[in-house]
Amino acid sequence: MYCATTKGKILTPIDSFSLDATYFRHQGKNYYLWAQKDPAIEGNSNLYLSEMANPWTLKTAPVMLSKPEFPWETRGFSVNEGPAFIAHGNRVFITYSASATDENYCIGLLWADKASNLIDPASWQKLSHPVFTTHRQNQQFGPGHNSFTRNEQDEDVLVYHARNYSDIEGDPLYDPNRHTRIKVFNWNEEDMPVFGEPAADN
Template sequence: MNRWPNPFIEQRADPFILHHQGEYYFIASVPEYDRLEIRRASTLEGLRSADAVVVWRKPASGPMCELIWAPELHKIDGQWVIYFAAAHTQALDSLGMFQHRMYALTCDDADPLSGKWVERGQVKTPFDTFCLDATTFHHQGKQWYLWAQKSPDIAGNSNIYLAELENPWTLKGEPVMLSKPEFDWECRGFLVNEGPAVLVHGDKLFVSYSASATDENYCMGLLWIDLNADITKPENWHKSPQPVFTTSYENRQYGPGHNSFTQTPDGEDVLVYHARNYTEIEGDPLYDPNRHTRLKLVRWQEDGMPDFGVPPADTI
């Protein structure tokens, strides 16, 4: 029995929940793709009714004026950071491809809901191409940046890359590619690896990610590595040949993915993801607002691997 209502929060895609110093913070894509808003509550359940505070709105013009996607909220060395993807006025290029780049905001005040947010500009990578879905994590004494980007010389829409951070908005050193779409389930509709999320359990570090088009083909894949291994060496990483979380036709849960992870106060790992409850989408799936935020406990197998199970059916 799932302990949370399903959907958990309606019309919020690409959900991210940060558990920090006893408080839960929620941020996600809004259907209008025009702003960044944060909710805060002392419990996970409390996020459902918490006020959504707008901390930033897209400008009328310029490189960050269209399609604000998939924000994440982090605390790095005492500083609040929001990563998000945005496009310029001409959001599509001549090939019909979105032209997003990654951007960062920072806040030095104690309260990220009332504090002042500063635009830090684009998080630049070695090649200036379609880029989205950044996250960050601290590991082996360093702060890392993990994201999805289109490679100029690799077919498809986006691959997963990793780099160390000099500061929250500046990369240090050369990025390495951890995964690219190669299996059939990663290449349905579009060749996509995106939305990476980090989870540590036992002696392993896991990176989940999402693959394929954002309709019922959307699903989750999994990478993992030994905690003591060099994460900058792609050969040290393992990749599941099968998706680990997929559409459940029986439960009418379609396209589960773009997840993050949080924890209960007892330390149980929670999968935070979005999915639709129908497949009859009119027009571009991107503009259908009914990718709802959902929560599910992660079960751990005896071999130390996660079992995400099946997306549970709606309860409300």
């Protein structure tokens, strides 16, 4: 018989708002990846990474991998959140979402060599433009907060949410209609992901 034990929240050195934590395993090591507000840094949330000692304890001091700095990351709110990990070829990648959760919401990209020290911020590069954004012609607004899976054909699939309208009353965070969508994506010759555009609902 299996008995679960509640261990409480994972403690980080900053006692502040945090969200969107995820876990991944790479080259025999376990990692914790999340978004958190640092009161000493302007903006709403940044991305942090730490190696884990066990499923409820951080082994290494958290390192900040990204903070909102480009115009497309600071529209409405200065946000980096919703990180997701994927490996391909000789690289590893972290996607994340940026800006307010209206039509400005979009997906950015970090990457590192798969053999590098992932908890060294210098190992990571950050793309200066978003990789998945609003597409008005397809009536897809604010695609973001993604994850990854594979389908029955062994293709990589982007899972994300978006709206099919842009007119929102009040704070877009409280608009309930960010519905889940999926999209098969490919890789280019440089082993970089090519997400294309969010497809129309039909």
